[in-house]
Amino acid sequence: MIGPYAKARASLAFILFGLGLLVPLEAQASFKPDELRASVLKLAASFKGVPYKYGAESPYAFDCSGFVRYVYREAAGIDLPRSARSYTAVGRAVKQSDALPGDIFIFNTVGNAASHVALYTGGGRLIHAVSDGPNTGVIESPLSDRYWGSRVIGVRSVIAASERPTAAAAPATAGTAPSAAGAVPAKPAPAAKPASPAAERSIADIGFDIAPSRQLINDPIPTQAGTSLAFTVTNTTGKAGDFIILFYVVEPKTLTIREIHREKVRLAAGASYSLPPYAFDAPGKYKLAVKGEWGSLLLERGFEVVAAK
CATH class of the missing domain: 2.60.40.420 (Cupredoxins -  blue copper proteins)
Incomplete structure (x- = not known):
């Protein structure tokens, strides 16, 4: 028997597929990295204005990691961690200056740890679920914003890219953000895998x-x-x-x-x-x-x- 949540999820998937916002799992292997990035950002943009809720991961409400995780799972079939603090170890690190649209920016907003994640949309802008400030919910912000720009502690990529520099892994504590100088290659991320229901607590x-x-x-x-x-x-x-x-x-x-x-x-x-x-x-x-x-x-x-x- 299919419950109401499963029916709602199936209906959402059908709508997203019809709008070109959802990449079917069986087709992902044939998609080029740039196409996957575009799919991720197209779906992310469709949620602008959705409210913020701590621990939420649905089209009705998101927190920061729930937003990034949901969008990547639905648009690219890539499973990501449920909590911002775990993102310092996903994919591979890249230098901020080499970030591509769809890469994940990690921030320290609480004083001593990775605590916020956002999607880079290109052109020095982010889309993310924000819990504080004049606007909350899913919004776009410029990286030039003094608050966000000063709190970046790393950038991670989970979609393959051809021949671009990588950076050392982002630290988990404040005050030790990776430097572009002396960057070393990081281990490549494993191939994208279909998302599975997570047991990880938010x-x-x-x-x-x-x-x-x-x-x-x-x-x-x-x-x-x-x-x-x-x-x-x-x-x-x-x-x-x-x-x-x-x-x-x-x-x-x-x-x-x-x-x-x-x-x-x-x-x-x-x-x-x-x-x-x-x-x-x-x-x-x-x-x-x-x-x-x-x-x-x-x-x-x-x-x-x-x-x-």
């Missing part, structure tokens, strides 16, 4: 600052149930300190809060700390709080976990 990396004054934030972007959130906190108070980081769930019937995680860290001024990914499987309202050494509330971030569509 990890959404979210960074925030501990400021000198109290901050109360409600994140307007929902998190899809089954997603692991990896929070990175940066101490911007101007001095070293001890901090207590807590997760709470808001009980729906009583509206009381129940503690589900507690961790104490010491951070030097300007230092960052990444919490291990924490799985949020049950829909509901949650809070992340950071308290000072004596229990004073420094930051509270509310967010909602919603059921997958």
Whole structure:
């Protein structure tokens, strides 16, 4: 018996094929690299304006890695990782100056790790699913943008290209972005393979600052149930300190809060700390709080976990 999701997916595939946005798996072997790149970008552009949701990977909503993964799977039959932090090891590294349309740009947006991915469209522009700033969802951005341009830590290619330079593998930490000088050939990516259902859990990396004054934030972007959130906190108070980081769930019937995680860290001024990914499987309202050494509330971030569509 075919369920409603399978029917919807089949209908979507039929529509995309009719619009020339989907490359049938059996035909991919005969496609030239440039044709596959064009197919990837054509499908990517068709999703402009789709909203952002942490952990989402569907035509209804995406996060950054879900967008790149979905587009490559549907347009080129290439299976990619589910979390941005895994993209430093896919395909082969290329120098930013040699990037071709369809290549994947990797960014450090949280302070100490790969945390965002985008597709290069050529002409110094990107298309990606964005979670913060004046615009969210699937948008185009110029690489000349000061925010994005300063946070590139690598470029990866998963589609074959003829005789072009490659770069050393992108690092996973900030401040060590690969240099064009001294680039060495990287191992070529394996041939494109048909995508298979992934068991990999989605990890959404979210960074925030501990400021000198109290901050109360409600994140307007929902998190899809089954997603692991990896929070990175940066101490911007101007001095070293001890901090207590807590997760709470808001009980729906009583509206009381129940503690589900507690961790104490010491951070030097300007230092960052990444919490291990924490799985949020049950829909509901949650809070992340950071308290000072004596229990004073420094930051509270509310967010909602919603059921997958």
